[in-house]
Each structure stands twice: as structure tokens, then as C-alpha cells.
Amino acid sequence: MKKIDGGITAPKGFLAADTAAGIKYKDRRDMAMIFSEKPCRAAGTFTKNVVKAAPVKWDREIVENGPFVQAVVVNAGIANACTGEEGMSYCKETAEKAGELLNIPEDAVLVASTGVIGMQLPMDKISKGIEDMVPKLSHTRDAAHTASLAIMTTDTHEKEVAAEFEVDGVTCTIGGMCKGSGMIHPDMCTMLSFLATDAAISKELLLEALKEDIVDTYNMVSVDGDTSTNDTVLLLANGMAGNTEITKKDKGYAAFKEALNYINTTLAKEMAGDGEGATALFEVKVMGAESKEQARVLSRSAVSSNLVKAAVYGHDANCGRILCAFGYSGAEFDPEKIDLFYESAAGKIQVVKDGAALKFDEELAERILSEPVVSAIADFKSGEFDATAWGCDLTYDYIKINADYRS
């Protein structure tokens, strides 16, 4: 696998466009479109929230039962969730409009929305936005970049990534973009993430690879413990790289999975570090757990704790809060075996041994916790399994952003 510069248009045959449709934000890009020259096999994973946004329902139906996918229309600003029948009809109208202008069937068009819950989409602006975008569709690096800007809400920067991998001597490419920021505690997938590859791969393996990968990537991110109504990961494969189709779990499939994991891990970490109001990316690595699932549950519990996150913001090596969060995670373990460390570019320090707090160099600990990327590493000394969860600190700005988000 080779990391390359690029985003959603890096794989062959994928184009992107965006526009400022004025849906809710003023004077900024807020709609994006992804288009593939050839029909794609599609895999998707969606929020497990019982309250599902209209576009989630629309996309799930198409990804599961439609013949193929060729375009995605995205808007930022309004989530089209809790919008009843009217909201569902807007998904259909969006797909109809895009299908008509792109000359593809309406059920080859996926839609995705992010933003305020409980407001209806202004269909006239959406429609106008689609008209603007279709003639602008482009293969360029720049088109991918501005599309990744257009899907942001409270994100402070865009999140894109691309990589190459080989299948039977043929170079394939995978690229992606996502947005995160708030209401981020994905359950089966995350806010909005769009992935594209030119590899030829069977629909079954495409879905299996995606489902397996999100468990250790997007599902290990938490910004605020709130699982959104709109969480969506879409992976489109158009086969234009020219490789022999991947139909079994061979070397080519392994190369694809490695590249997919790199893409998803990169986007997941970017999302965690750009959590609303965040000043630091905070990782919790659990080692020596009895099972993979136990390691995931423990690391995710600690990275999600308000008290742990506030302590990271205060550069306070408050080991008790981390042990406490492990304790209420639901996992069973022996607390008297835990060793806990903090680590960052400034160094590494042990703060707990065998479940009891150590006296440690507070000044060094504060330096370690003042870096933009901070890790807590907990060794449970009970088994062979590890997991890492990603989050961020809890800051005044998180509250500022969320106390008046609608206004």
C-alpha cells in the first residue's frame, strides 16, 4: 500500500463538484456531488439510532436492493431528520433531479444530509444547487478538495485521504472524505464518510470488508457520546482500475483491506481530533485485555467520559477518572492488575501500577498532556488483546458551539 495525495477523485472515473446553495450557511460551500463515469457496486453502513434521518432510509434501501449506484448528493446545514413524510419526499425529489441531469436512474443516486435536526430542506435551493454542480463535475484534485470543504458543518478543517494498492499487478486507488465534529459517537458507522475505489470487487466482499473495518475505525471514535440520526459510510467501487475482479479472500483482497483500513483510520482520527471545540486528539490504548471486544469497550468508555475529557483539557493527569470510566464500562476485569501511562511527543510517564495510583512527576505529566496528541495507555495484564479509541478534550468551545447551534 502507498499513501498518495488526493481525496474522493483519486480513483479512476470519479468526479466531484460543489456549490454554495445557501441552504443554511451564508457565503460558503454547502452542497457537494460525487459522480462515477461507470456504475458502481456500493456498500454502506448506517446509524443504529432508532430515529433515522430520511436520507439514511433512502440510501439503505438503494445500497441493499438497488442494482447499482452512480452518484451521491450531499448537503450540509440541515440533517433532514425528524421531518416525517415531507422529508422522505425530498430525498426522492433530490435523486430525481440529479438523475435527470446526469442521465442516470433516480435509484442510482444516493443522498446525504448533515446539520440541524427537525428542519425541512429548502427544495428550491437544493434543486438549484444540483443544476449548478452537474456542469462543474471534475476529476481534478481541486474538485475533491472543495467538495470536502462543502460537506463540513462545525468542522474546522476538511478531511481527505487517498492510497494506492496492487491487485494482481494492477495498481488500484482508493480515496475518501468525511465530516465529523459534533454528535459523534458512531454506532456501526459515523457521521458522513464517502469512500471511492476503482478496484473491481464483488459486492459481497465490498460490504464484508467495510463492515469489518468500521468496527476498529469509525466505531472507536467519540466526540460527545451522542450517536447521530444521520451516521453514514458509503463505499463505491467502479472497477475502472482494470484489475481482475476480487471475488475471494486472496492477496488482492488483503491489499484492498489494508488500504481501506488506512483510509478509515486516517479519517476517524482526523474526525476525533477535530471534535467540536477540541484542542487535542486524545487516544486511549487498551492492552492485555481478555478479548478484542473487552479492549474496545474499555477504551471507548474512557475516551467518552466527560470528566476524563475535561481533565485532558486542563492538562491534568487525573488517572482516577480513567480507571473510574473503565469500571463503569460494563466490562468485567480485575482493577488491581491495571498499569496506566500517559504518552505524547513530550515523553511517557507511569501513573498507576497494579490498580493503585503512583506518586509521579506532576510537571512532566503536565508537559505530556499539553501536546496536541495525547495517549493514555492502559495495560490490563490479563490477555493478548488490544484496541485504541479516539476522542478529544471537552472545552469551553464545545459548549459555546452547542449552546446556540441552531441560531
Added chain:
Amino acid sequence: MKKIDGGITAPKGFLAADTAAGIKYKDRRDMAMIFSEKPCRAAGTFTKNVVKAAPVKWDREIVENGPFVQAVVVNAGIANACTGEEGMSYCKETAEKAGELLNIPEDAVLVASTGVIGMQLPMDKISKGIEDMVPKLSHTRDAAHTASLAIMTTDTHEKEVAAEFEVDGVTCTIGGMCKGSGMIHPDMCTMLSFLATDAAISKELLLEALKEDIVDTYNMVSVDGDTSTNDTVLLLANGMAGNTEITKKDKGYAAFKEALNYINTTLAKEMAGDGEGATALFEVKVMGAESKEQARVLSRSAVSSNLVKAAVYGHDANCGRILCAFGYSGAEFDPEKIDLFYESAAGKIQVVKDGAALKFDEELAERILSEPVVSAIADFKSGEFDATAWGCDLTYDYIKINADYRS
């Protein structure tokens, strides 16, 4: 049942004292003692956190297996959690010291701690504090009041309550005090709550009444989603009211349960409203649920959401976040049946009908959400069951308090 002024010393035979032992806080009361003239039957419920503080382990053993209880020694400032063998030995030393001076067995002394996790108790100060308190033990209203001040950590005010009830024509009294504030998301019980009654009641019914009652009182409170290592509710009954002992579920038992529920509900709501940094008590009432447990899960999920809480702080009637939090609660329901209202002293307003957001008077909604007590009322229209959860808003001050709590 009759509400009366008073606290932990309101029932006959209960005395209290407190002192400024200088354990962690400077120039303030930080230790309290409760003493009963006669031996008590005791019931207790304790944190379900796998990481349990030393005093939780000490008390559980005595409440479950000891012959009787006669005193409780409490300190604020250091939680005695994650303190290993050394921490356990301090529980024993504390009980020995108090037992010696009070002339009761050491296993009749319960201990409770609240504060920073991972620091050892300064036993010399604890010991000196016990010496100070024993001669000050008093039946007075004032003794109860200052004891309730002494157990506070980041609480902004004391929390006490008392009531009278009748058993076979004999007036019995129940009183209590608690502290809450942060790391409050009780699972089977809450931070520290001390309850005393002079009613005579069998040990079995005392425990059964307490266990039943906490499910709808303390367990319905969330300040920050963090279940503490020290959560403890202790209920002592010394039988000094002179009633015929309650041994079956008769009228007297019902009167006791009614009074107990009033005491616990009052303390639970006080704790929620005094959550760290809170400017408002926020209630979520779920109506029309399919089961009591479903109603509890739904209301607790909404009251615990960072995004919902930040919106309450911003006086923003952000109904989407509440529906979203219902959706990820784990409960199954039909989102298209939900009606949602906000209510406070300033009025009541409907914001969602049949799962879809309504257009509503934003100015009235803001007035309703600006009150010190705000309710969200959700009708699921699917059954007969109701539940209420209590929390507070998420504010800058919560972060300020928790970013540098140890320093």
C-alpha cells in the same frame, strides 16, 4: 406523611457532628460523623462500578454481614479509591479509632469518602478529626445542618430533608442528607446519601424498600454520565420511635415507603439541580411508554446527552437532540408516534408531533427554557408507563471545575 424541617438528626436518637480536619480543603468543614444512641439495622446500596473505593468494600461487608451499625464517619476531599491495600487499611483504622472513642465495636462503624481518586488519606488528620467530633455529637438541628455542609465537595449548597409518617398510630421520623455535584450517574445508588429513621422495621424490609426506591430516585439522576467509584446510599433504622416493628407489607410499611420516596426524590432532585456548573434543573418526563424500564431508559438517555444539556444551557428548544438521544438509548420504539413538549414556570409549548418537528413560537420557547427548572415531556403514545429523570445543563463552569479539579 408530613414534610418537616430537619435533616439527619430529625429521627429520635440520631446525633451528628463535623469538623475542619484539613484533609484537602483549607478553612472549611470536611469531616462529619453520624451516631445513633441505639444499634441500628442498616441497609445499603453501592456503586456497580468494577473499580470500587475502599470504603465501599468496607461498608458492603458490614451492611451485609455485620450484626448492627451505630456510626458513620465521612470525609470530603479524598475518595480513597484506587488506593490498594493501604486504602483498605485506612478504613479499618478509621473504624477502630471511632469505635474506641464511641465505645462500640469497630464493625459497627461505617466509613464514606468523596473527592479525588488515587490519593491516600492523611490518617493523622482523620484520626484527629474523629477526636474532635466525638465530644461535639449533638441532636440539634444545627448539628445536622453543619454535617450536611461538611460532606460537600464541589456542591454549591447542602442537601437535607426530613419527614414524619405514622405506623400504627405512632409517629416515626425519617431524615437524610446527601452530596452530589460531579461524577454523578448513579448505577444502583448515588454518590453519598445518608438516611436515618427511628422506625422499627425488619432488616429484610429495610433493604427491600431501599433497593426498590433508588431505582426511581437516585438512579434517575445524571450530571455527567460518569458512574463514581464511591456511590453509596446508607439507611439506618434504630427503632426508637417505639412503633410495633414493621415486619410485613402492611399500612405501616406503605407509610414508610412513601416517606422514604419523598426523602430520596427530594435529595435526588437537589443533587441534579446542583450538578457541577449547573444553572438549571432539567427534567425529562417520558409518558406512554410500553414498560416502566423503557420509560426509565429513554428519560435517562435524554437527560444524560451532552448536546441536549448544552442546548438547555443555551435556552435552545432543540427538539432534534432529544429525539436523537431517545433513538440511541437502546430502547426500541416507533419514532413516528412521539409528541414532545417543553414546560416550566413560564409556560408549556409543543415542539414535535408524531415524530416530526413543528414550527413553534421561538420566543416563548426561549422564555420557557430560561427558567431555573425546565421539563421536557415526551409522550410515546404506546403504553401506560411513565418515568422521570433529572439532570442539569452543561456549562462553561462544569469544564472550569473539572479541568483543574486536582489542583
